[in-house]
Amino acid sequence: MTANGLLQICGYLGVLLALAKPLGRYMAAVYEGRSATVRVLASVERFIYRITGIDPEAEMRWTGYASAFLVFNLLGVLAVYALQRCQGFLPLNPQGLPAVAPDSAFNTAISFATNTNWQGYGGETTLSHLTQMLGLTVQNFVSAASGMAVLVALIRGFVRRNADTLGNFWVDLTRSILHILLPLSFLLALLLIGQGVVQTFEPYRNVTLVEATGYDRPKQDDGGHPLVDADGNPVTGHVTVSEQTLALGPAASQVAIKQLGTNGGGFFSVNSAHPFENPTPFSNFLEMLAILVISGALCHTFGVMVGDTRQGWVILAAMTLIFVPLLFVTVLCEQGGNPAFAALGVDPAGGNMEGKETRFGIVNSALWATATTAASNGSVNAMHDSFTPLGGLVPMWLMQLGEVVFGGVGSGLYGMLVFAIVAVFVAGLMIGRTPEYLGKKIEAYEMKMAAIVILVPPLMVLGGTAVAVMLDAGKSSVFNPGAHGFSEILYAFSSAGNNNGSAFAGLAANTPFYNLMLGLAMWFSRYWLAVPVLAIAGALAAKNYVPPGAGTLPTHTPMFVGLLVGVVIIVGALTFIPALALGPIVEHLMMIGAR
Amino acid sequence: MIHHFKPALLMLLVWTLITGVFYPVLVTQLGQLLFPRQANGSLIEKDGKVLGSELIGQPFGDPRYFWGRPSATAPHAYNAGASSGSNQGPTNPALLAAIKSRVQALRNADPGNTAPVPVDLVTASGSGLDPHISPAAAAYQAARVARLRNLSLPVVEDLVKRYTEGRQFGFLGEPRVNVLKLNLALDALR
16 A cells, blocks of 8 residues: 555544544534534524424333334335325426336335435436435435434433433434534535535536547337347447536535435435546545544544443444454455456556546545445445455445444444443353443343344345345346356345445346345334334333442443454354355455466 | 324425425525536536536547546446446456457557556446546557657647646545546647
């Protein structure tokens, strides 16, 4: 790696970690209702509660909190589905795009409501501006805010004593959007426009090419069947192309929240590889920062709210310790490149540039791939399908770890706190004492719920992959031959089963089979995790505080960081290494053997 | 659960209005006011005619022009209405065949040049619309373009240098050459 590459990585991590404290402290103040913005915008909040008929003082039990969360998300799914199905009759559709097919609309609706933002469709060729705005942009905000609300409820579970309520879902949702996501998105969107991200409601623009190009198109007879010559080869006609259609739209506003809310659903098909979505190295830096900044800062929010900031730093340290080594693996693999290229007369110094953009190069493409899969973001600035085998293994495994290394906004930290509960339980078993975490006894009920949270995603990933490789409907979508084809399927279910949303995009996933299977995987992995987490929160809130005794494992020490990292890695490795061996690891051996 | 239905519906409507209408409209208006050129696609205009966008590459196959990154968009290269990468995996025979034929095409266009080919000239970009090539890829082609245009090599190299962008703020991203701008400048020499 070059010195400049190292500088870019250190600069990125430095800014990310430096922002954790101020942003984390601010978010804690927002959720505790004592930030300056909460006071200034109090009338706006009151207005929202009044017209929606919500009593902000009303406290909810964990069941009420969970059902408000579920009903709200279900309505979001229905709204996005309806918008896609009706977009042909609705305004702000300058390209006259027709209704989206039912299976694709089902998949996309679940995808955006669950904060996954898997995209089976092509952005600029499928969705009208109206669908993008009222459907996708709105879900980008509310699904992210829903995750943050669940996290805040879990934190209150640790903080409250002998309590039967966890707060008010509507208030936590409103504050997440109004005081955190909306102002940050607004600022980021303007900065991105300054760099060249498009933001307009005008239709696409045609420009004349400097040099005309062309392609061969298969000819069809009057009945629409392809014509073949006497030898059975298709008859083609040459089509000259002298114009380029520039796809435009209100992209910056959506890009800002898709990054900050760890959503990841792009405005254009190729997401943040598209020059109108991510035009410069600085826009790339801002977008990468936005992927992890809230999830990282929420660790400090947690520390502030539980009254011991060391507890937050420990979690952030564990996340960073998993993130950094995996980042270097990706960078080095992509920089190392593909040995087969050199044999064809290509200069090996450039690394593996297939699927990568020149302005980002190796380092920023690898850094983005690691960040977007550490967080459950899923936006891409390079095509993960074309990464080297081990360079592509890292993003896949980061998702399979359960999206707890930074993870989604809210969902990443609540997932990591579940791992922390498991870590103290494991430690408790070793010393033969009842485990405690933050002064709360961890008992059988919490452990059962934690087990569900940890086991559902692997079930979706491995179960879904197994079904897909057994059925023709699953195998026929594969694009790349050999072991890489298996990796494509495994990646798709790892992504959907952990609410990430990135893809090995060669897989033709816009089929009824994948739209259904991946839609279900996204659904279960979101709600079968969030609801048990709220159940844990409810159970913890009801308990009394246990003062630390001689047998209590301190959870603010480097040793606990090691224990937590160990639990995450061991669970992730034991579950997924057999499957990874069949895909990227085999392919890696084939690639270096081919030298 | 039922009693949550009404607040959920109203909440969804409120946030649809705020984040789905007010937010993008306000961003659009401010963006158009502060950065009108960027917000509308950073178009290159000359004499009232739009020649392209400086952010979106165009296909070049004539050896008298600098060639850009290979593009995997369908049905033709650099289709800015349907961005796409090749998605070919590292051991896919089709990828290796494509690279082989791209290397051959470059060698055919410039028979004397036996230097190793810069990797970005023979690998498809992520978007299929990459407007840039690396300085190495421009240097590789400079002699060919100079010869076919009857220009001296230093003239072409100077032009390449002028359209080379360094790392942003001195350290972000990679140095790169804007192919469309460079080719437009070449045409303007005549």
